[in-house]
Amino acid sequence: xxxxxxxxxxxxxxxxxxxxxxxxxxxxxxxxxxxxxxxxxxxxxxxxxxxxxxxxxxxxxxxxxxxxxxxxxxxxxxxxxxxxxxxxxxxxxxxxxxxxxxxxxxxxxxxxxxxxxxxxxxxxxxxxxxxxxxxxxxxxxxxxxxxxxxxxxxxxxxxxxxxxxxxxxxxxxxxxxxxxxxxxxxxxxxxxxxxxxxxxxxxxxxxxxxxxxxxxxxxxxxxxxxxxxxxxxxxxxxxxxxxxxxxxxxxxxxxxxxxxxxxxxxxxxxxxxxxxxxxxxxxxxxxxxxxxxxxxxxxxxxxxxxxxxxxxxxxxx
Amino acid sequence: xxxxxxxxxxxxxxxxxxxxxxxxxxxxxxxxxxxxxxxxxxxxxxxxxxxxxxxxxxxxxxxxxxxxxxxxxxxxxxxxxxxxxxxxxxxxxxxxxxxxxxxxxxxxxxxxxxxxxxxxxxxxxxxxxxxxxxxxxxxxxxxxxxxxxxxxxxxxxxxxxxxxxxxxxxxxxxxxxxxxxxxxxxxxxxxxxxxxxxxxxxxxxxxxxxxxxxxxxxxxxxxxxxxxxxxxxxxxxxxxxxxxxxxxxxxxxxxxxxxxxxxxxxxxxxxxxxxxxxxxxxxxxxxxxxxxxxxxxxxx
Numbered sequence: 001x002x003x004x005x006x007x008x009x010x011x012x013x014x015x016x017x018x019x020x021x022x023x024x025x026x027x028x029x030x031x032x033x034x035x036x037x038x039x040x041x042x043x044x045x046x047x048x049x050x051x052x053x054x055x056x057x058x059x060x061x062x063x064x065x066x067x068x069x070x071x072x073x074x075x076x077x078x079x080x081x082x083x084x085x086x087x088x089x090x091x092x093x094x095x096x097x098x099x100x101x102x103x104x105x106x107x108x109x110x111x112x113x114x115x116x117x118x119x120x121x122x123x124x125x126x127x128x129x130x131x132x133x134x135x136x137x138x139x140x141x142x143x144x145x146x147x148x149x150x151x152x153x154x155x156x157x158x159x160x161x162x163x164x165x166x167x168x169x170x171x172x173x174x175x176x177x178x179x180x181x182x183x184x185x186x187x188x189x190x191x192x193x194x195x196x197x198x199x200x201x202x203x204x205x206x207x208x209x210x211x212x213x214x215x216x217x218x219x220x221x222x223x224x225x226x227x228x229x230x231x232x233x234x235x236x237x238x239x240x241x242x243x244x245x246x247x248x249x250x251x252x253x254x255x256x257x258x259x260x261x262x263x264x265x266x267x268x269x270x271x272x273x274x275x276x277x278x279x280x281x282x283x284x285x286x287x288x289x290x291x292x293x294x295x296x297x298x299x300x301x302x303x304x305x306x307x308x309x310x311x312x313x314x315x316x317x
Numbered sequence: 318x319x320x321x322x323x324x325x326x327x328x329x330x331x332x333x334x335x336x337x338x339x340x341x342x343x344x345x346x347x348x349x350x351x352x353x354x355x356x357x358x359x360x361x362x363x364x365x366x367x368x369x370x371x372x373x374x375x376x377x378x379x380x381x382x383x384x385x386x387x388x389x390x391x392x393x394x395x396x397x398x399x400x401x402x403x404x405x406x407x408x409x410x411x412x413x414x415x416x417x418x419x420x421x422x423x424x425x426x427x428x429x430x431x432x433x434x435x436x437x438x439x440x441x442x443x444x445x446x447x448x449x450x451x452x453x454x455x456x457x458x459x460x461x462x463x464x465x466x467x468x469x470x471x472x473x474x475x476x477x478x479x480x481x482x483x484x485x486x487x488x489x490x491x492x493x494x495x496x497x498x499x500x501x502x503x504x505x506x507x508x509x510x511x512x513x514x515x516x517x518x519x520x521x522x523x524x525x526x527x528x529x530x531x532x533x534x535x536x537x538x539x540x541x542x543x544x545x546x547x548x549x550x551x552x553x554x555x556x557x558x559x560x561x562x563x564x565x566x567x568x569x570x571x572x573x574x575x576x577x578x579x580x581x582x583x584x585x586x587x588x589x590x591x592x593x594x595x596x597x598x599x600x601x602x603x604x605x606x607x608x609x610x611x612x613x614x615x616x617x
Contacts, residue, residue, distance in 0.1 A: 024431045030505035031424040035436060038421035041474045042443055048456045049448025055455070062458070111348065114341050127345045129603060130352050136595050136602060137356075138534035140552045141588050144559030145355055148584060155358060158373050191352065219334055252537050256560050270450070277451040278541055290449035 056288040069284075076288035093268040093293075096254075097246040099182045105242060107190045109235060112197035113223065128198075131191025143256035146184050147171065171257065174264035180257065181266075185250060196238065197231055204230040232312075240308050240315070244301030247293050269293045356592075363387070363586040367579030386582040390590060395546070395554055400590070403551040406539075407532040410470035414528040415521065418480045423509050426487035444477045450541075457542055468542035469550070473531070479524055486520040487513060523605040526598055533594060551591050559584050 025032070056076060058069040080086050111131065118124045134142070149155040150170040157167040170176050208226045217225070251270035258266035269289060277286025309315035362370055366381025374380055390396055424430050425437050447453075453472070462468040490513065498508050514521070536552035543549060 028431050028505075031427060031430050032432060034420050034506060034509060035424045035432070038417055038475060039436070039439070041417055041421075041471075042440060044456065044460075045453070045472055045474065046443040046447070049452035050446055052448050052452030052455055055452065062455075114345055117337070117341055118345065119338065123342070123345070127349060130349050132603065133599060134352060134356075136530055136534075136599060137592060138536065138552055138555075138595075140534075140536050140555045140560065141592055144555065144584070144588055145359065147560050148581065149355065153371075153581075155355075162373075187352070187355070191348075218331075219337060255537075256556065273450055274541075278454060283451050283455065287449060287451045290451060294447070294449065 053287060053291055055284050056291045058284060060284040060287075062283075072284070076285045077292060079285065080289055080292065088264075089267060089269050089272050090296075092265055093249055093270075094246055095265075096178055096181055096249045096268060097242075099178050100185055100249070101239075101242050101246075103182050104186050104190070105239065107186055108193035109197055109231070111190060112194040112201060112231075113227065115194065115198060116201050116227065117219070117223075128191070131194070133191075134188040135192035137188070139250075139252050140256060142184055142188055143253055146180060146257060150180070171259065172261045174262045174266070177258065177262045177266045181250075181254065184253070193238075197234060200231040200234040201227065236308055236312055240301075240304045243304035244297070246300050247297035359585045359588050363582055363589050365582065367582050370579050370581055383582070386579075386586040387590075389583060390586045395549075396551075396587065396590070398547060399549050399551045399554040402548060403533060406466060406469050406550055407529055409466065410473070410532040411525060411528045413470055413474055414476070414479075414532075415524060417475045418483055418524060419509075419514065419517075419521075421475055422480050422483035422487055423513060424505075426484045427505075428488075440475075440477055440480065454541060463542055464544050464548065466548070469535075469538050470532075472538055472542070473535070476528070476531070479527060483517075483520055483524060486517060490516055519605070522601075526602050526605060530595060530598065530602065555587055555591050558587050 052066065054066060055069065057071060057073060058066070059072050059075075060066065060069045115124055115127060118127070151157070152167050152169065156170070161167055170180065204226065208230075209222055212222050212226060247269070249268050249270070251268055251274075254266055254268055255271050255274065258271065270293070273286045273289050273293075276282045276289070280286075305315050358375075361377075361379040362375055363386060364379040364382055364384065365375045366383045367386075369375055369380040421440065425433055425440070427433065457463055457468050457472065462471070494512050494516075495508055498512055503511070534552065536550070536556060539548075539550050539553050540556075543553075
């Protein structure tokens with residue numbers, strides 16, 4: 001919208017508009033040609049699915065196509081929202097995200113602060129190299145490690161037995177699922193997430209520290225009054241982003257880790273969409289659940305951004 | 318063991334500051350241990366004798382070195398075929414990613430491009446709004462791509478986030494060469510092919526690694542788009558072997574091999590085989606990614 005004034009010459013007072021548009025297009029014709037394939041890619045694999053959301057309001061049958069299928073209005077939304085199971089799904093989705101934020105969000109910050117205080121640069125590099133690594137390991141491997149370490153003869157139960165305890169079926173207990181989900185997430189991503197804070201830390205003016213040292217500030221005082229305020233905007237932005245993502249949990253890992261025994265706490269909207277939609281071929285219903293999830297997610301992004309702008313002047317837009 | 322460097326680091330400090338450093342280092346050593354031990358444990362079990370594993374004697378080093386589980390894994394037709402599939406999907410997919418991302422990023426990087434604003438918006442919208450799982454599945458179904466390699470390599474064709482990193486890099490290239498080429502009568506396609514791409518090797522290498530790792534690790538697209546087992550990539554086989562514990566030859570393991578090979582050592586060997594390529598490219602990844610993340614974070 002910012003360039004509306006520039007578009008003003010389009011008024012009929014100037015007869016050469018069409019020719020000029022033609023000249024611009026001819027000047028840029030190769031650039032448009034270069035963009036053709038990416039344009040088609042986004043059209044087919046991103047915009048067509050967005051258009052396909054229509055089937056949430058229709059009783060979609062593959063044989064009839066999108067337009068041949070009957071309109072049903074909000075039937076599937078009502079069906080979903082009146083199903084008591086829907087609330088369990090919503091609760092699980094939000095709780096897993098919530099636990100991830102409460103326990104997972106501070107850890108990369110702490111890690112970055114600790115790394116920042118480290119005086120020995122090679123040791124710092126080693127810690128960074130090691131802690132980023134799990135981020136690049138596939139989610140299947142991580143899930144495989146979790147399953148094997150928590151099995152009846154797995155590493156964790158071996159340690160418990162060696163300490164005089166009893167072997168415990170961790171993955172079969174609904175109450176343990178959130179913990180397993182959150183801890184494996186921290187193990188995999190905390191190091192990687194600390195990069196962004198380290199970048200923010202390195203942008204703090206060193207003169208501030210020197211001045212504080214001259215004023216006799218100790219290390220904790222410097223951390224509290226210089227370092228933390230210095231990265232506070234970064235923390236706010238990332239927290240907003242995380243709150244905005246509260247409806248989209250790491251469901252690929254959930255899909256790999258949950259069992260019928262743990263649906264109680266592990267089944268989330270996305271895994272339900274996958275089961276109903278693809279395993280059960282209930283296309284319209286599952287799409288409706290997806291639309292509901294998307295809308296609530298959008299509301300969270302907007303809400304988190306609004307809140308942050310009111311409270312701290314930091315916002316995404 | 319106190320090196321001169323360490324000593325200078327600790328000198329002129331109060332006792333509190335000194336103990337803070339010690340605690341800090343201890344904590345970070347713990348971080349290293351917690352991060353590495355699970356992976357290290359997988360490795361030593363995969364190399365150990367099944368009997369020793371069963372007795373719980375494998376803790377900090379492999380015992381009764383035994384490569385039989387690797388022999389079994391690498392002789393298994395399913396594993397070999399899926400390994401081949403993964404290599405195929407990763408190389409074709411990454412090639413498509415690089416070409417499409419370059420074609421997308423270059424026009425958007427040109428400040429004099431008349432379609433720049435609208436086409437940037439066209440791409441950016443897809444970062445915030447998605448049709449979701451089922452509509453995407455139906456598009457792939459309607460195109461007749463189900464159960465083909467093309468579903469796997471085309472659907473993740475451009476990662477908008479990576480593409481914007483690339484655009485930022487192109488924008489930073491000196492324009493003098495472009496201008497000289499235009500005066501010489503080169504068109505935009507020639508400029509892209511002869512000047513922009515050859516000058517963008519570092520970002521190309523970064524993108525290559527990022528996209529390749531993404532393809533190698535991906536399992537969900539294969540799970541929903543492929544039904545024929547002969548087309549499964551390694552990650553899907555890994556899922557059935559490691560997470561669901563089904564290995565086709567497992568039935569005859571116990572009796573035939575006298576516990577030299579255990580289900581567990583087999584599972585962990587499959588993990589090792591699938592993770593080795595990642596570990597091999599990790600040093601290169603690490604060299605580039607911090608830069609990539611920062612460009613993306615600051616200017617994306």
